[in-house]
Amino acid sequence: MTREERLAALREARVVLVSACLLGEACRYDGKSKGSSRVMQALEGKEVVPVCPETGAGLGIPRPAVVLSGGTGEAVLAGRARAVVAGTGEDRTEAFRRGAELALEAARRFGATVAVLKERSPSCGSQGTHVDDKVVAGRGVTAALLHAEGLIILSDEELSPP
Ligand code: SF4
Structure with missing residues (x-):
């Protein structure tokens, strides 16, 4: 789907799955949030299902930064x-898979067909993600699972500025 088609789907959606850090939750690896006024504007009047796949899977706040390898x-x-x-190469694959499954469960439970996800995260990135210390085109683990299961995904950076 084109960006315009996905934006149209977001406008029509009643329930939207959203990366919690974009809503102001301080759940990022560095203990900070990424609250976004363009996300808040796009979600006006909608039911919002916040998810943070990494903290949902038990990775703490703060936590070491993870890349895909x-x-x-x-x-x-x-x-x-x-x-x-x-830096250390410690494996977090199972937690990332589990976090993706939790996000999918939440989408299904609440009937979300569209997701707005934080760009470039190894979990939530949808246009780009960190692989082997570089940002490459492609999806993080949660975005990949949601996409495979038919959700329409927009990155925060694809939304119109407020
Ligand atoms: S896993 Fe997703 S929701 Fe959680 S902090 Fe990272 S980008 Fe935000």
């Missing part, structure tokens, strides 16, 4: 790539 989110879900702590 060997491929994007689709490759992680297929077992061909991993999620690892940047």
Whole structure:
């Protein structure tokens, strides 16, 4: 789908799954939030389902930054790539998969068909994500699972400025 088609789907959606950090939750790896006025504007009048896949899977706040290693989110879900702590290589793949499953469960439970997700996160990135210390085109682990299950995904950066 084009960006315009996905924006139209967001305008029509009643229930929207949203990365919690974009709503002002201080759930990022560095203990900060990424509250976004363009996201708040786009969600006006809608039912919002906030999710943070990484904290939902038990990774704390703050937590070491994680990158994908060997491929994007689709490759992680297929077992061909991993999620690892940047610098040390400690494996976080299972937590990232679990976080993605929790986000999907939340979408299904509340009937969300559209998601607005934080760009470039190894979980939530939808146009770009961190792989092996570089930002590459592709999805993080949660975005990959939601996309595979038919949700329409917009990144915060694709929304119109307020
Ligand atoms: S980008 Fe996703 S995983 Fe990262 S803090 Fe925001 S909601 Fe949580």
